[in-house]
Amino acid sequence: xxxxxxxxxxxxxxxxxxxxxxxxxxxxxxxxxxxxxxxxxxxxxxxxxxxxxxxxxxxxxxxxxxxxxxxxxxxxxxxxxxxxxxxxxxxxxxxxxxxxxxxxxxxxxxxxxxxxxxxxxxxxxxxxxxxxxxxxxxxxxxxxxxxxxxxxxxxxxxxxxxxxxxxxxxxxxxxxxxxxxxxxxxxxxxxxxxxxxxxxxxxxxxxxxxxxxxxxxxxxxxxxxxxxxxxx
Amino acid sequence: xxxxxxxxxxxxxxxxxxxxxxxxxxxxxxxxxxxxxxxxxxxxxxxxxxxxxxxxxxxxxxxxxxxxxxxxxxxxxxxxxxxxxxxxxxxxxxxxxxxxxxxxxxxxxxxxxxxxxxxxxxxxxxxxxxxxxxxxxxxxxxxxxxxxxxxxxxxxxxxxxxxxxxxxxxxxxxxxxxxxxxxxxxxxxxxxxxxxxxxxxxxxxxxxxxxxxxxxxxxxxxxxxxxxxxxxxxxxxxxxxxxxxxxxxxxxxxxxxxxxxxxxxxxxxxxxxxxxxxxxxxxxxxxxxxxxxxxxxxxxxxxxxxxxxxxxxxxxxxxxxxxxxxxxxxxxxxxxxxxxxxxxxxxxxxxxxxxxxxxxxxxxxxxxxxxxxxxxxxxxxxxxxxxxxxxxxxxxxxxxxxxxxxxxxxxxxxxxxxxxxxxxxxxxxxxxxxxxxxxxxxxxxxxxxxxxxxxxxxxxxxxxxxxxxxxxxxxxxxxxxxxxxxxxxxxxxxxxxxxxxxxxxxxxxxxxxxxxxxxxxxxxxxxxxxxxxxxxxxxxxxxxxxxxxxxxxxxxxxxxxxxxxxxxxxxxxxxxxxxxxxxxxxxxxxxxxxxxxxxxxxxxxxxxxxxx
Numbered sequence: 001x002x003x004x005x006x007x008x009x010x011x012x013x014x015x016x017x018x019x020x021x022x023x024x025x026x027x028x029x030x031x032x033x034x035x036x037x038x039x040x041x042x043x044x045x046x047x048x049x050x051x052x053x054x055x056x057x058x059x060x061x062x063x064x065x066x067x068x069x070x071x072x073x074x075x076x077x078x079x080x081x082x083x084x085x086x087x088x089x090x091x092x093x094x095x096x097x098x099x100x101x102x103x104x105x106x107x108x109x110x111x112x113x114x115x116x117x118x119x120x121x122x123x124x125x126x127x128x129x130x131x132x133x134x135x136x137x138x139x140x141x142x143x144x145x146x147x148x149x150x151x152x153x154x155x156x157x158x159x160x161x162x163x164x165x166x167x168x169x170x171x172x173x174x175x176x177x178x179x180x181x182x183x184x185x186x187x188x189x190x191x192x193x194x195x196x197x198x199x200x201x202x203x204x205x206x207x208x209x210x211x212x213x214x215x216x217x218x219x220x221x222x223x224x225x226x227x228x229x230x231x232x
Numbered sequence: 233x234x235x236x237x238x239x240x241x242x243x244x245x246x247x248x249x250x251x252x253x254x255x256x257x258x259x260x261x262x263x264x265x266x267x268x269x270x271x272x273x274x275x276x277x278x279x280x281x282x283x284x285x286x287x288x289x290x291x292x293x294x295x296x297x298x299x300x301x302x303x304x305x306x307x308x309x310x311x312x313x314x315x316x317x318x319x320x321x322x323x324x325x326x327x328x329x330x331x332x333x334x335x336x337x338x339x340x341x342x343x344x345x346x347x348x349x350x351x352x353x354x355x356x357x358x359x360x361x362x363x364x365x366x367x368x369x370x371x372x373x374x375x376x377x378x379x380x381x382x383x384x385x386x387x388x389x390x391x392x393x394x395x396x397x398x399x400x401x402x403x404x405x406x407x408x409x410x411x412x413x414x415x416x417x418x419x420x421x422x423x424x425x426x427x428x429x430x431x432x433x434x435x436x437x438x439x440x441x442x443x444x445x446x447x448x449x450x451x452x453x454x455x456x457x458x459x460x461x462x463x464x465x466x467x468x469x470x471x472x473x474x475x476x477x478x479x480x481x482x483x484x485x486x487x488x489x490x491x492x493x494x495x496x497x498x499x500x501x502x503x504x505x506x507x508x509x510x511x512x513x514x515x516x517x518x519x520x521x522x523x524x525x526x527x528x529x530x531x532x533x534x535x536x537x538x539x540x541x542x543x544x545x546x547x548x549x550x551x552x553x554x555x556x557x558x559x560x561x562x563x564x565x566x567x568x569x570x571x572x573x574x575x576x577x578x579x580x581x582x583x584x585x586x587x588x589x590x591x592x593x594x595x596x597x598x599x600x601x602x603x604x605x606x607x608x609x610x611x612x613x614x615x616x617x618x619x620x621x622x623x624x625x626x627x628x629x630x631x632x633x634x635x636x637x638x639x640x641x642x643x644x645x646x647x648x649x650x651x652x653x654x655x656x657x658x659x660x661x662x663x664x665x666x667x668x669x670x671x672x673x674x675x676x677x678x679x680x681x682x683x684x685x686x687x688x689x690x691x692x693x694x695x696x697x698x699x700x701x702x703x704x705x706x707x708x709x710x711x712x713x714x715x716x717x718x719x720x721x722x723x724x725x726x727x728x729x730x731x732x733x734x735x736x737x738x739x740x741x742x743x744x745x746x747x748x749x750x751x752x753x754x755x756x757x758x759x760x761x762x763x764x765x766x767x768x769x770x771x772x773x774x775x776x777x778x779x780x781x782x783x784x785x786x787x788x789x790x791x792x793x794x795x796x797x798x799x800x801x802x803x804x805x806x807x808x809x810x811x812x813x814x815x816x817x818x819x820x821x822x823x824x825x826x827x828x829x830x831x832x833x834x835x836x837x838x839x840x841x842x843x844x
Contacts, residue, residue: 066299066328068307088300092312099303101296101331123311127303127328130321 039063039126043071043137048144051114054080059098059106059135064126069135071096073110074118077141082108117142282811284839285319286327292815292837294330302327322841330837335515335527337838339814340549341827342534349511349531358429360496362468365513365529365830366406367496369471370398370416370448372830373464375821377630377739383411383471383497393455393775400446403520405473406494406501416440416448418474426483433462433469457775458742465823466736472496499524499834508533525837526814528844531828544569544808551809551817553827556687557614563808570811572818573615573804576627576735580609580684580693581619582798583723583731587758590657590674591727597795599651599666601641603705609696610801613689619799622791623746624784627802628739632781634788641798645704652705665706675708679722681715684732693730693800724758731756735802736824741771741784747796759796815839 044058059069073079073094082089083106088099098106112118122135286294286302294302302319309317319327329336343349350364362369362382370384381387384398403411417440423431436456441449452459463469476495477483494502499521500513513529532549534540541559543549545566555563560571582604584591591597606618619625620638645664652658652666658674659667668674684690694709701707714722723729737743748768749760764787771783791797807827809817814836822829 066332068303070307070311085300087297088304090304090308092308092314095312097304097307097311099300099307101299125307125310125321127321127324128332128334130325 037063039131041069041124041135043135045138045141048142049112051143051145053112054109056107056109061104065102066128067100067126069098069124071122076113076116077118078111080109080111112143115143284330285323294327299327299331326841335524337842338528338530338844339526340530341551342540342549343531344535360470360472362465362470364470365500366494366498367470368498369463369468371460371464379460393457394452396450396459398448401520403497405497406516409475411497412445413442413448415471415474417442419471430469455773461740461742466734500529524834550813551827553807555806555808560806568810568812569808571806571808573806574821575804576625576802577805578732578735579625579738579802580732580800583729583757584796585727585758586796588727593655593657594794595651595655599648601795601798602644602648603700604697604798605643606800609693612692613803615806616801616803618801622788625735625738625802628735632741632784634785637788637792640792673708676728677710677726678728679714679726680711681713681719682731684730690730741780744787757796764790813840
């Protein structure tokens with residue numbers, strides 16, 4: 001009942017509305033908590049860099065945590081270090097091999113040549129399940145002289161996002177034991193590792209807009225039903 | 233062989249690139265030197281096979297550094313064509329499973345009869361003993377004589393040992409329901425309400441209370457300082473879930489093949505079963521403790537003994553427990569098969585019925601104690617050890633054994649005759665033969681059919697004593713095979729019988745209770761010593777270990793004087809296993825005879841790749 005003694009149908013439906021919201025939230029939470037992901041590795045890199053610029057490449061590992069990745073670095077690009085301990089990395093010419101123990105993300109640092117375009121390729125193997133595949137995602141980086149001293153084609157916010165990702169070291173288990181190659185290079189390598197929950201929460205940003213959309217939808221639906229003289 | 237060493241060498245180089253591992257260089261060279269040495273005797277290949285793939289320092293587990301070295305080597309070999317891969321993809325997968333402690337592989341254990349597929353359970357009106365792999369008790373006993381926790385995190389007794397409080401771990405039933413104190417109470421109540429056989433273990437319990445979700449309190453009728461011993465083994469009691477069994481009015485209505493209500497809290501859970509074929513358990517990956525490395529445990533039925541031997545040789549089974557000494561010798565010759573012994577698994581004795589003449593005469597019992605060649609019996613049985621103690625087995629009872637009583641009755645027929653002469657019931661003639669005083673020959677009828685009848689141990693013991701008792705002492709022995717269900721009736725009428733007991737019934741002074749005549753009735757031996765009974769009652773009320781030990785010493789001294797039984801020997805259990813499939817069999821000795829033991833199976837680690 002409202003102040004005037006008349007009942008507001010929307011108020012009467014408040015419990016149902018809240019319950020629906022809870023169910024919706026639960027649905028998305030469950031989905032976020034149990035990702036059924038087939039094994040893959042995705043590479044993210046800047047599309048352009050300045051000559052001799054140091055930049056980072058991120059490999060996001062999905063659907064497995066233990067295995068190997070071999071990256072073929074473009075000619076002229078030199079490897080500077082990675083977020084993994086040295087015992088998990090091997091460089092043979094332009095072939096860069098990573099051993100993943102319980103790692104979900106790797107980032108490595110390269111130095112660009114004076115000019116040219118570099119093409120990346122890579123392969124991975126998931127050791128536990130004995131599956132294999134090719135690294136997906138960004139393949140190409142261009143060295144643009146006009147961008148000297150600045151960022152590539154990605155925006156400053158993209159750069160900042162990449163920096164924060166690269167700061168995540170690979171695994172909690174090993175981060176305290178071994179100095180990463182980044183640290184050896186004096187790079188600002190942070191020790192915080194991304195654990196599983198952080199990884200899972202990566203899906204949650206989708207939940208917010210969907211929830212809002214869902215709530216809005218319900219509200220509109222209730223209004224329409226009210227006009228028609230009933231809800232249920 | 234060259235290939236083997238090349239692999240080791242190049243993997244070693246990869247491994248040692250990490251500066252922190254350089255301290256292992258000397259160890260590596262020692263290992264390499266040993267391997268060369270063994271290689272000279274053709275044993276290097278076998279030693280290599282016993283290593284978990286990727287376990288470079290052979291410490292029994294694959295570390296992160298070792299796995300990383302193996303992965304880098306594998307990737308380099310596979311994608312850069314450098315050298316031969318150190319580990320195949322399958323071996324690398326096994327190494328990674330070990331590192332991640334993810335269960336892998338299936339261990340196959342044979343059974344001789346279908347009833348051995350699984351330990352006794354609720355549906356056969358038994359209840360669950362603590363030996364179950366699926367269920368767990370509150371505590372378990374170890375071979376050192378103390379207790380390890382299973383479901384109970386901690387426990388304590390009231391000062392008078394009448395109230396025992398157990399705090400439970402954060403464990404879950406295999407269907408996800410939390411284990412609570414209500415399950416503990418339910419187990420007690422259900423065992424008694426349904427009159428299940430294992431209810432006797434909890435005879436001394438008046439009631440169980442649940443003051444908190446994770447706290448169970450046993451209120452006993454009388455003080456019992458050894459209550460955890462009662463709960464823990466031989467057979468002990470495992471806790472089973474209230475929410476499953478509270479609606480089952482008749483547990484016997486369950487059939488393990490059609491209604492498998494195998495929801496326990498243990499490290500393994502039921503997966504599948506086929507009558508007369510197999511019974512399959514799988515790792516409980518939500519286990520509250522350190523879980524198994526083995527993914528599945530399969531029990532397969534091979535009723536024929538020679539069939540089991542062939543299966544082990546062929547590698548279709550991984551282990552063969554309880555083999556004879558002769559089988560052990562045969563299997564030892566095989567490549568990839570090793571035999572080990574679980575000591576003190578069983579104890580055998582020549583027992584007296586102290587109410588039956590002539591065993592009612594203590595001098596008769598003492599005299600015959602000198603007339604048992606224990607060494608010879610042990611030799612005949614194989615894998616046996618003469619028992620010098622009065623009852624407890626040193627391998628299990630440790631300092632509870634009163635060693636001052638040991639060897640009191642050495643094998644000496646002259647000493648036996650001297651004791652017979654001392655008795656008013658017997659005389660000894662000039663040939664050393666013993667007669668009743670009235671000139672009649674002594675004839676003893678011995679019923680056969682008890683626990684010592686398994687593998688005819690009783691007959692082997694009698695074969696040895698017969699040579700002395702009949703031929704040298706003139707005592708006529710007659711044997712009769714009796715049916716199992718009539719055995720106890722028969723031994724009540726006979727002055728002598730042969731008995732065999734699990735070693736775990738000889739491991740604590742509490743087990744001296746076997747000779748206690750309670751107000752409720754006789755013991756097995758019809759032995760009744762007021763002095764002994766008084767000591768036992770004092771022991772039952774003593775919680776202090778040193779006090780119990782002292783009382784136990786006094787009781788053993790009484791037994792040494794009265795000889796209600798002649799301990800003869802203890803036997804071990806011989807187990808043969810394949811060395812190329814799983815490692816860890818010998819690291820943990822089970823408390824009892826078999827390998828179907830939680831601690832044993834939790835310790836197994838796969839050595840060779842498998843596809844399930």
